[in-house]
Amino acid sequence: xxxxxxxxxxxxxxxxxxxxxxxxxxxxxxxxxxxxxxxxxxxxxxxxxxxxxxxxxxxxxxxxxxxxxxxxxxxxxxxxxxxxxxxxxxxxxxxxxxxxxxxxxxxxxxxxxxxxxxxxxxxxxxxxxxxxxxxxxxxxxxxxxxxxxxxxxxxxxxxxxxxxxxxxxxxxxxxxxxxxxxxxxxxxxxxxxxxxxxxxxxxxxxxxxxxxxxxxxxxxxxxxxxxxxxxxxxxxxxxxxxxxxxxxxxxxxxxxxxxxxxxxxxxxxxxxxxxxxxxxxxxxxxxxxxxxxxxxxxxxxxxxxxxxxxxxxxxxxxxxxxxxxxxxxxxxxxxxxxxxxxxxxxxxxxxxxxxxxxxxxxxxxxxxxxxxxxxxxxxxxxxxxxxxxxxxxxxxxxxxxxxxxxxxxxxxxxxxxxxxxxxxxxxxxxxxxxxxxxxxxxxxxxxxxxxxxxxxxxxxxxxxxxxxxxxxxxxxxxxxxxxxx
Amino acid sequence: xxxxxxxxxxxxxxxxxxxxxxxxxxxxxxxxxxxxxxxxxxxxxxxxxxxxxxxxxxxxxxxxxxxxxxxxxxxxxxxxxxxxxxxxxxxxxxxxxxxxxxxxxxxxxxxxxxxxxxxxxxxxxxxxxxxxxxxxxxxxxxxxxxxxxxxxxxxxxxxxxxxxxxxxxxxxxxxxxxxxxxxxxxxxxxxxxxxxxxxxxxxxxxxxxxxxxxxxxxxxxxxxxxxxxxxxxxxxxxxxxxxxxxxxxxxxxxxxxxxxxxxxxxxxxxxxxxxxxxxxxxxxxxxxxxxxxxxxxxxxxxxxxxxxxxxxxxxxxxxxxxxxxxxxxxxxxxxxxxxxxxxxxxxxxxxxxxxxxxxxxxxxxxxxxxxxxxxxxxxxxxxxxxxxxxxxxxxxx
Numbered sequence: 001x002x003x004x005x006x007x008x009x010x011x012x013x014x015x016x017x018x019x020x021x022x023x024x025x026x027x028x029x030x031x032x033x034x035x036x037x038x039x040x041x042x043x044x045x046x047x048x049x050x051x052x053x054x055x056x057x058x059x060x061x062x063x064x065x066x067x068x069x070x071x072x073x074x075x076x077x078x079x080x081x082x083x084x085x086x087x088x089x090x091x092x093x094x095x096x097x098x099x100x101x102x103x104x105x106x107x108x109x110x111x112x113x114x115x116x117x118x119x120x121x122x123x124x125x126x127x128x129x130x131x132x133x134x135x136x137x138x139x140x141x142x143x144x145x146x147x148x149x150x151x152x153x154x155x156x157x158x159x160x161x162x163x164x165x166x167x168x169x170x171x172x173x174x175x176x177x178x179x180x181x182x183x184x185x186x187x188x189x190x191x192x193x194x195x196x197x198x199x200x201x202x203x204x205x206x207x208x209x210x211x212x213x214x215x216x217x218x219x220x221x222x223x224x225x226x227x228x229x230x231x232x233x234x235x236x237x238x239x240x241x242x243x244x245x246x247x248x249x250x251x252x253x254x255x256x257x258x259x260x261x262x263x264x265x266x267x268x269x270x271x272x273x274x275x276x277x278x279x280x281x282x283x284x285x286x287x288x289x290x291x292x293x294x295x296x297x298x299x300x301x302x303x304x305x306x307x308x309x310x311x312x313x314x315x316x317x318x319x320x321x322x323x324x325x326x327x328x329x330x331x332x333x334x335x336x337x338x339x340x341x342x343x344x345x346x347x348x349x350x351x352x353x354x355x356x357x358x359x360x361x362x363x364x365x366x367x368x369x370x371x372x373x374x375x376x377x378x379x380x381x382x383x384x385x386x387x388x389x390x391x392x393x394x395x396x397x398x399x400x401x402x403x404x405x406x407x408x409x410x411x412x413x414x415x416x417x418x419x420x421x422x423x424x425x426x427x428x429x430x431x432x433x434x435x436x437x438x439x440x441x442x443x444x445x446x447x448x449x450x451x452x453x454x455x456x457x458x459x460x461x462x463x464x465x466x467x468x469x470x471x472x473x474x475x476x477x478x479x480x481x482x483x484x485x
Numbered sequence: 486x487x488x489x490x491x492x493x494x495x496x497x498x499x500x501x502x503x504x505x506x507x508x509x510x511x512x513x514x515x516x517x518x519x520x521x522x523x524x525x526x527x528x529x530x531x532x533x534x535x536x537x538x539x540x541x542x543x544x545x546x547x548x549x550x551x552x553x554x555x556x557x558x559x560x561x562x563x564x565x566x567x568x569x570x571x572x573x574x575x576x577x578x579x580x581x582x583x584x585x586x587x588x589x590x591x592x593x594x595x596x597x598x599x600x601x602x603x604x605x606x607x608x609x610x611x612x613x614x615x616x617x618x619x620x621x622x623x624x625x626x627x628x629x630x631x632x633x634x635x636x637x638x639x640x641x642x643x644x645x646x647x648x649x650x651x652x653x654x655x656x657x658x659x660x661x662x663x664x665x666x667x668x669x670x671x672x673x674x675x676x677x678x679x680x681x682x683x684x685x686x687x688x689x690x691x692x693x694x695x696x697x698x699x700x701x702x703x704x705x706x707x708x709x710x711x712x713x714x715x716x717x718x719x720x721x722x723x724x725x726x727x728x729x730x731x732x733x734x735x736x737x738x739x740x741x742x743x744x745x746x747x748x749x750x751x752x753x754x755x756x757x758x759x760x761x762x763x764x765x766x767x768x769x770x771x772x773x774x775x776x777x778x779x780x781x782x783x784x785x786x787x788x789x790x791x792x793x794x795x796x797x798x799x800x801x802x803x804x805x806x807x808x809x810x811x812x813x814x815x816x817x818x819x820x821x822x823x824x825x826x827x828x829x830x831x832x833x834x835x836x837x838x839x840x841x842x843x844x845x846x847x848x849x850x851x852x853x854x855x856x857x858x859x860x861x862x863x864x865x866x867x868x869x870x871x872x873x874x875x876x877x878x879x880x881x882x
Binding site: 003004005007009010011012040059060064065068069075078079080083084087088343344480481484485 | 614686711713714715717721723727728729730731738766769788812813814
């Protein structure tokens with residue numbers, strides 16, 4: 001039937017093609033990893049890359065199809081390719097619609113633990129000096145309720161917040177009373193070492209839908225070494241607390257976080273096994289805190305990142321083993337990054353977003369009424385650096401805090417979308433700005449990324465995840481499930 | 486066997502006046518029923534004729550051999566249509582379109598069927614290589630009028646209706662009027678509109694579509710590839726891919742329901758995994774994706790050499806395609822392909838999709854355990870059968 005036209009009739013001429021924005025990184029002698037505007041990855045050879053850039057490609061040659069499906073090229077007069085990118089970018093960035101959803105209340109600085117990696121806690125019985133007052137708490141609540149987010153989370157921190165349970169009760173009661181009139185949903189979480197957990201606390205949590213979040217650094221010897229307390233029983237109390245909380249509140253109402261110290265680095269299997277034994281559904285392998293170690297010497301940092309990545313990879317592979325043996329168990333940081341890499345769901349995780357989560361993602365109300373852009377910002381202040389102290393509940397409003405020069409400078413100078421090294425990075429779509437970290441380690445919110453352990457870790461983890469996705473089908477299927485929900 | 490949905494009446498009488506066509510609804514020969522001007526008593530036996538006379542029916546539709554036919558017109562003063570016995574499937578509540586001068590008729594609606602579709606027009610701005618309903622450039626706007634006349638006659642408990650073409654949005658203003666009529670008359674009926682989606686690149690048309698506000702309206706739109714030139718070639722229209730994708734985005738932007746349809750043949754099936762990976766990544770918000778075996782009729786016969794691909798040769802790609810979509814949480818179904826040619830992982834997605842009037846099985850199927858939940862085959866056109874057709878039994882396979 002001659003009425004049908006041949007394939008050539010539908011081929012665009014090269015001069016009607018345009019390039020769309022993309023980032024790239026050389027991965028080997030002639031291999032490039034290429035990411036489109038929303039972070040979809042493809043691999044190209046050097047020859048292909050040059051042909052792409054010169055628009056020396058044609059329908060049917062394979063490269064055209066690869067580049068078109070990956071949104072690297074468009075017909076100059078076409079709209080759909082650009083609209084798809086715009087739509088997906090809009091979806092990815094829509095976490096910005098929920099401004100300042102997290103409000104951290106440091107209800108006391110007192111703690112019965114004396115952890116060496118903690119910069120802030122005090123062993124003291126002086127309530128008047130280190131506890132937040134009712135008045136300060138109510139002012140902080142005013143600010144929290146002025147944030148635009150329709151759903152806010154109030155997190156109680158310390159010190160050990162359970163040492164000031166009466167104030168937690170007061171705040172929860174007041175916040176609940178306000179949530180209706182303010183048309184906001186309020187969630188609560190207490191970050192506690194669980195040493196003081198008792199039936200009174202559990203009853204309170206149960207009747208007020210309060211989540212618990214605790215620290216569990218691994219098996220007893222490691223945990224207790226990291227977290228000294230009188231009696232050397234921190235681990236025993238945490239484990240008992242987790243079991244009890246799961247029983248009374250439900251398995252999904254208690255979470256545990258680990259902090260990696262130098263002593264953890266060779267113990268990742270033991271740490272993971274501890275989480276498995278407790279019936280937890282996953283683990284968050286968190287990096288070493290820069291506020292304990294990395295601050296001391298800048299040379300230490302890079303070495304540190306490499307060592308930590310080894311630790312992370314061993315841990316991730318162990319977690320994948322566990323899954324392959326039929327037990328669902330996640331590594332939560334990988335799950336977070338995979339969600340970014342494999343979907344366009346908005347992820348506003350405060351430590352991995354750009355614009356940064358400082359202030360826009362969270363505000364921290366310190367026991368004394370001073371307000372910080374992040375929890376790490378408050379720790380810096382304890383060592384005399386007030387770079388992220390935005391103001392005080394007595395003198396400031398939500399607006400004056402969030403529109404303060406300090407915050408605007410930190411956020412606008414650290415945007416990955418335009419920062420040197422970041423803006424052209426192949427992983428940019430899935431990464432974040434961390435002005436507090438870079439300020440702490442390099443004295444500059446933007447930072448020099450080749451010197452940044454944060455950058456080295458991010459690139460290392462994403463490279464590892466890509467490698468598994470591309471080369472290990474069975475593990476890739478497990479990783480894809482983490483991203484799906 | 487294929488059910489005959491159109492034909493020519495043996496004879497007709499009593500049709501006068503300006504109208505060239507009438508819409509006919511069939512009713513049982515009873516005295517008490519309330520009668521619409523379009524209602525005809527359905528008679529199949531001499532006793533039925535007698536009863537129709539007793540009940541004073543002025544409009545009669547006979548499905549019968551010549552014995553009744555010769556006797557009936559003399560007995561009736563009103564309108565009379567007689568069709569041959571092969572249309573015996575017609576029953577109470579069915580609706581037909583009847584052309585007075587040619588005596589040609591088409592069955593428009595069968596109340597007992599779950600597969601009712603209205604052809605809206607034969608015009609189309611695509612010219613798909615495998616089109617089962619080859620487009621004609623004719624003035625057929627009368628069809629829309631016939632549909633408008635039919636809708637009030639349709640049982641309001643009807644579960645689903647499909648509108649097909651041609652390109653259903655060729656006369657978009659009139660057609661959207663028809664859909665608004667459905668909203669008012671058939672608010673509980675699922676409406677599926679087959680369209681190439683290109684019209685929705687025009688915001689004015691998407692806005693009008695949104696304003697229909699039928700709660701169960703779905704636009705079913707074909708996307709044949711992740712790449713412009715391949716889609717454009719399949720639909721034989723340069724620029725179609727861009728307009729279609731843009732149309733889908735605009736519909737979803739306005740919260741409208743969209744199904745993507747991919748017809749599987751030698752041009753689309755080899756890249757189906759890539760196409761679906763692309764859909765999963767770029768359009769995961771569509772409401773449904775249907776991956777459809779080819780109906781070998783219309784242009785598909787003319788282009789058989791270019792299009793035929795044994796499903797056995799793309800089953801692995803199809804399994805990957807389904808996996809990509811399911812993993813992204815996209816609701817995916819496989820249509821028109823028998824279970825014996827599908828990998829087991831695809832079975833949960835395989836539906837009995839072929840319309841009842843053109844659906845059948847082959848002899849091999851008689852000893853198959855899965856026949857009851859299998860799509861079977863098209864009877865239309867020139868069916869082609871996969872080399873993989875084989876009964877699935879608890880012993881074998």
